[in-house]
Amino acid sequence: MMDLAVRDIRHDLGRFVLTALGLGMLLSVVLAMTGIYNGMVVDATVLPDTLGADLWVVQRDTKGPFAESSRVPLRLAERLRAVPGVSRTRGYVSFNVQESGPDGKVQRFMLAGLSWPDDTGDRLQLAQGRPLRAPHYEIVADASLGLPLSTQLRIGRDLFTVVGVTSGMVSSGGDPILFVSVADALNIQNDLSNEALRLEGEARLARIRRSEYGRDPASLARAGQPGLPALTPPPVNAVLVDLEPGQDAAGVRERLEQWPDISVYTLDEQRGLLVRGVIDRARRQIGLFRALLVAISAIVMGLIVYTMTLDKMHSLALLKLLGARRRVILRLILEQSLLLGLLSFFVALLIGELLFGQFPRRVLVADGDRLSLAAVVAGISVAAGVVGLRKAMTADPNQVLAS
Amino acid sequence: MTTPARETVLHAENLSRVYGEGNMRVEALKPTSFAARAGEVMAILGPSGSGKSTLLTILGLINPPTTGSLRIGNVQVIENGQPRTSLERQRRQQIGFVFQRSNLIPFLTAHENVRLSLELDGVSSSESRGRARAMLENLGLGKRLDSLPARLSGGEAQRVAIARALIHQPSVVLADEPTASLDSGRGRQVMELFRDAAHSQGAAVLVVTHDHRTLDLVDRILEMEDGTLTERASAGTGAHT
Incomplete structure (x- = not known):
């Protein structure tokens, strides 16, 4: 037919x-x-997947660092390193930045800190270039930013050089991710003008005067010394914990959950918070x-x-x-x-x-x-x-x- | 289906068709009986609304009669107003249709339109190709095999339609005003085709027509008026030799 x-x-x-x-x-x-x-x-989920930590330690009772704001002191990394079964800890900080690029075009990206020298970005899938080799002023940027290797980029007060280019590294909002050392990221995040630093020093002195230490002339003298840092060390958003091979993540997590100042999430839980929460x-x-x-x-x-x-x-x-x-x-x-x-x-x-x-x-x-x-x-x-x-x-x- | 010459291939007995009931009852076809023999060409005349189309749809197994029996070839198709067999299959195998307009399928070529009649009844493609080609060549359409209907003249399209109606060698060919849209010469050619086909294939050809120019080519003339079919005493010169 x-x-x-x-x-x-x-x-x-x-x-x-x-x-x-x-x-x-x-x-x-x-x-x-x-x-x-x-x-x-x-x-x-590309960022937590790429960073690949076994456990994410964040501020107590928060679902940070992606779904909620979280602030933990950087020294928490040292405390965690002392826990049996933990092989490595890394501070993690990230925040969004909007800067003008070399061509004057406004670019929006997420800045993420790598805990140099423990983490130089060797887990990142680089399309070009290399991971970080110095603690400061080096960047690994996503290709979608359109910054070729060796491009100089001003962020805050400092000039950074692109040493590596990733592909497909974006935030949950779709912004490209730019990796620097945690120290640089904290400097950029907490960059204050000289006037702001002077005012913060004055404010600290005023607080001491109001307290019982203000009655002690020696304390007052020490607080006013110019060599003393005007600010406390800035916090990070989370500490990433890598376990020794064969370690039971649930066991380490159970131990850490007993600490009163932190909450702990596995990688899967972190992914779940992102998929079921953020997006x-x-x-x-x-x-x-x-x-x-x-x-x-x-x-x-x-x-x-x-x-x-x-x-x-x-x-x-x-x-x-x-x-x-x-x-x-x-x-x-x-x-x-x-x-x-x-x-x-x-x-x-x-x-x-x-x-x-x-x-x-x-x-x-x-x-x-x-x-x-x-x-x-x-x-x-x-x-x-x-x-x-x-x-x-x-x-x-x-x-x-x-x- | 080839039927021996002069054998009765259509036998209608008390066929009637009634529409509506009570006061709305209309008797479109009053009880009608007649027979048609193989090789016979019959004309059915009558004014519009006389019941010609009703008779045609009953004989064409499109609509069932209200009463009566109908035998086509050797098959009792309808008995006491009830189908005794698949009307669809009988229509496919025993009846050929030709209309005022050629009514070819517009997306099929002339060759395919003719093949279709065979392939609808399960004839293989290779066989249908050969038979359709031979039929169209016989009708002088050998160069128009691959033409779509829109590319054919009125006369060519009507010849293709006749080829489609005859290709499966039906017992009965029903033609509804087949010459109405043709000039006198082409009208006669079409009627001669019917005569030749009736003779060579042993089919009975019933032609509903208003065209009195071609009545000399038919064997019998039936007249329909107010649902009643009567046979005129004598026909033209179309009697068999």
């Missing part, structure tokens, strides 16, 4: 291809939404939008197949008059619907291949997502085919005689 569906398509190929292009564009948005959804999850609303919004787009695609495709069926009602009536079996008509409508879906699906894939890399944020489409879309398109095609088929079944051979 000749393939009537293909012959009908061949008869008006341009229209069929244009229809598939339009539908393919709609499906590419569904695919993009899936990719953005996945990309958001990866973006949110939860955006994630659900995109998920709902994607569901809406699938529904719209189904309705659009149903209407297209219905219209295609309407266009050939006379031919269908003629086929019935000639004694065509029901399955001949069923095949004609369903096959066209499936071919339309198939072509649209490949158009969507092609658009994805060509355009998704140009999106400002990560669009991550896995093979599984493509398969899922194929299944969804197949379902939509069958449903649209059924809509067309219901109309096709109403074709009346009497219409041929009446025409």
Whole structure:
């Protein structure tokens, strides 16, 4: 039996291809939404995944450092290092910065501190350059910032040099991450002008005068000495704990939880806080939008197949008059619907291949997502085919005689 | 299906069709009986609304009669108003249709339109290709095999439609005003085609027509008025030799 569906398509190929292009564009948005959804999850977790600590130690009763603000003293790292089973501790600090780049363009990024020399960024996947080799004024920047190696970048009062370039290292907000040493990060975060430092020194002196130490002339004299730091050492956001090989993370965590000033999270818990907390609303919004787009695609495709069926009602009536079996008509409508879906699906894939890399944020489409879309398109095609088929079944051979 | 010449291939007995009930009851076709023999060309004349189309849809197994029986070829298709077999299959195998407009499927070429009749009944593609080509070449359309209907002239399209109606060698060919949209010369050519086909294939051809120019080519003339079918005493010169 000749393939009537293909012959009908061949008869008006341009229209069929244009229809598939339009539908393919709609499906590419569904695919993009899936990719953005996945990309958001990866973006949110790429930093903790890359830093790769077994435990994250943060301020007591907070869900820091990403979901909530957390401040712990840097010396906590030394206390933690003394705990049996702990092999390494690292201070962690991060904050957002908005600076003007060399071309004067405003750039927004996250600044993250690496605990140099324990952590020079050797875990970072470098596309170019090297990790940090000096405790100060070196940067490993993400490629999305567009800073080539050796670029000089002023942050705060100091000039930093790009020594390494990563790929895909972004914050949960999609901002590129720029790594410096923790010391540099704290300097940038707590950079105060001379006047602010002088005022802070005066304020400290005034506090001492009001206290019982103010009655002791020796204390007052010491507090006013210029060599004394005006500020207490600034806190970090968290301390990252690496365990010795074979150590039970749950056991170490249980021991640390008894300390009254800290909360402890495993890497999985930290990821959970990010995915279910920080990006939860955006994630659900995109998920709902994607569901809406699938529904719209189904309705659009149903209407297209219905219209295609309407266009050939006379031919269908003629086929019935000639004694065509029901399955001949069923095949004609369903096959066209499936071919339309198939072509649209490949158009969507092609658009994805060509355009998704140009999106400002990560669009991550896995093979599984493509398969899922194929299944969804197949379902939509069958449903649209059924809509067309219901109309096709109403074709009346009497219409041929009446025409 | 080839039927021996002069054998009765269509036997209608008390066929009637009633629409509505009570005061709304309309008897579109009053009880009608007639027979058609193989190789016979019959014309059915009558004014609009006389019941010609109703009769055609019943004979074409599109609509069932209210009462009566119908035998086509050797198959009792309808008995006492009830189908005895698959009307769809009988339509596919035993009946050929030709209309005023050619009513070809617009997305199929002339060759494919003719093949379709065979392939709908399960004939293989290779066989249908050969038979359709031969039929169209016989009708002088050998160079138009791959033309879409929109590219054919009215006469060519009607010849393709006739080829489609005859290719599966039906027992009965039903033609509804097949010459109405053609000029006199082409109209006669079409009627001659029907005569030749009726003779060579042993099919009965029933032509509903208003075209009196071609009545000399038919064997019998039936007249329909107010749902009643009567046979005119004598037809033209189309009697068999």
